Amino acid sequence: MPQGILIKHLGKHVGEEVAIQGWLYNKRSSGKIQFLIVRDGTGLVQCVLVKGEQPELFEMAKGITQESAITVKGMVREEPRSPGGYEMSVTGLEIISIAQEYPITHKEHGVDFLMDRRHLWIRTPRQNAVLRIRAEIEQAARDFFHQNDFTLVDSPIITPAACEGTTTLFELDYHGEKAYLTQSGQLYNEASAMAVGRMYCFGPTFRAEKSKTRRHLMEFWMIEAEAAFFDHEDNMKLQEELVYFIVKRVLERRRKDLEFLGRDISKLEAVKLPFPRLSYTEAVELLKSKGEQFEWGDDFGAPHETIISQNFDSPVFIHRYPTAIKAFYMKPDPADPRVVLGADLIAPEGYGEIIGGGQRIDDLQLLEQRIEEHKLPREAFEWYLDLRRYGSVPHSGFGLGLERTVAWICKLDHVRETIPFPRMLYRVYP
Ligand code: 4AD
Structure with a gap:
């Protein structure tokens, strides 16, 4: 896949298919739809996978753990509910590396714990x-x-x-x-x-x-x-x-x-x-x-x-x-x-x-x-x-x-x- 664009520039690519590269920040799933929240240091974007439309990519996404490095290709659209205001419908996915169980979760952590990491x-x-x-x-x-x-x-x-x-x-x-x-x-x-x-x-x-x-x-x-x-x-x-x-x-x-x-x-x-x-x-x-x-x-x-x-x-x-x-x-x-x-x-x-x-x-x-x-x-x-x-x-x-x-x-x-x-x-x- 080609080198991606920066998430902060997604707004200039609405309606286009682009690739981004980053790390999985968070993931939500409803069984039939998965939302991958990806970060690249310039912003966050929500990437959407629908099981019925992309069964192979959907399976692949299941194995992506928090902080795994990935390239995502997809169509950009505006979505006010998505962090950053844009969303991508995934058309391609590449795993660069799968992260081990990540110590910093989305729960609250103490300051010493965070400072050590x-x-x-x-x-x-x-x-x-x-x-x-x-x-x-x-x-x-x-x-x-x-x-x-x-x-x-x-x-x-x-x-x-x-x-x-x-x-x-x-x-x-x-x-x-x-x-x-x-x-x-x-x-x-x-x-x-x-x-x-x-x-x-x-x-x-x-x-x-x-x-x-x-x-x-x-x-x-x-x-x-x-x-x-x-x-x-x-x-x-x-x-x-x-x-x-x-x-x-x-x-x-x-x-x-x-x-x-x-x-x-x-x-x-x-x-x-x-x-x-x-x-x-x-x-x-x-x-x-x-x-x-x-x-x-x-x-x-x-x-x-x-x-x-x-x-x-x-x-x-x-x-x-x-x-x-x-x-x-x-x-x-x-x-x-x-x-x-x-x-x-x-x-x-x-x-x-x-x-x-x-x-x-x-x-x-x-x-x-x-x-x-x-x-x-x-x-x-x-x-x-x-x-x-x-x-x-x-x-x-x-x-x-x-x-x-x-x-x-x-x-x-x-x-x-x-x-x-x-x-x-x-x-x-x-
Ligand atoms: O007031 P200070 O000690 O001034 C000087 O060092 C002068 N020689 C500077 C100069 O005139 N060229 O330190 C300047 C500023 C403080 O106002 C404070 O903001 C910061 O440096 N500072 C510290 N910041 C974090 N940790 C410390 N231990 C600091 N000590 C000073």
Whole structure:
């Protein structure tokens, strides 16, 4: 049989005989009629076999088990009751391989059971929809940066120093020397921004987080941007435009997947520019007005972020955090050096921080002082200090956590379903 067309294109072939290739997702039979629900990763289609019309094919279909790989030939017609809206009357059937008894049935399974079989779980239509939305978000971010003159400059995965604190480093033996898996491409992004002006990178980042929460992964993907001559305000504007672009794109191109997931689409449609901005100090006041016990200087926990986000339909920036709770590279606000020119972007509906970013220290002496205060090994940062020695300029950047963004857009309870093979505190299998 010829190579098939994709199920998502069936609508263009109504009234024609076509072939599709995929896997048996489910089967129903009434004795005289069999319905094979076939999936190919782009959609589902119901294939109908009538015993009286195709006795041989009908017999053959009986032996096809869940997840067997098949080629089906048939006439396409519209059928609103069929998943995907089309149906095929089978005229040909070829078995590529018969699957053994499949562990993931159409009953409910526990999360641990499914996580142990993640390599199979990703085949289910729900997981498929999430993977497609994730891919759309990645593509949207790339398109956004490309359209806005940001050059893609890849940052390294193996690094000699910490970017985001020394407590979450994954250490490597690099031919007898200590090295670490990257926590963020940022320091390299700053170097790249001085080379190309505006840059972005997109890759996996690693944090040996000791926390087992629904927002933390050990390996997650970050979309990071860095721009020379951007101040803190320019930086927030860039971030809100990126996030808005992503939301619009997903609404435009993956609406069916969102509907399939049961996402309340009006919540995404309510996202509007510009995003609200609260200073850290204003956010503390807001929390206190809601009866929360909170001291100026403390960091927000997930419940605080949720309370803050409940006041807004769009993601909200919290800017100018206390210097003491932020990374060594953040530029102090000249108007009040107790706080930094940095911001976190908090997603609506309790999804927490999706972006961290800010303006960087561009002064050599101050940066040297911070490296010392944070007890970071000076030698490993000499190259980074060079950026302040040779043509230092104001510059800013940020990192958007892909998985938390996918969790918010898809409205998933846990980041484990946002990435094909999650790496979590006690899970590195499969
Ligand atoms: O706020 P973070 O730590 O910022 C940075 O790493 C900066 N150096 C980025 C930059 O300015 N270039 O992390 C950025 C985002 C967070 O807002 C969050 O969305 C995500 O990365 N993130 C995680 N996502 C999943 N699991 C984890 N363990 C995460 N840690 C951070």
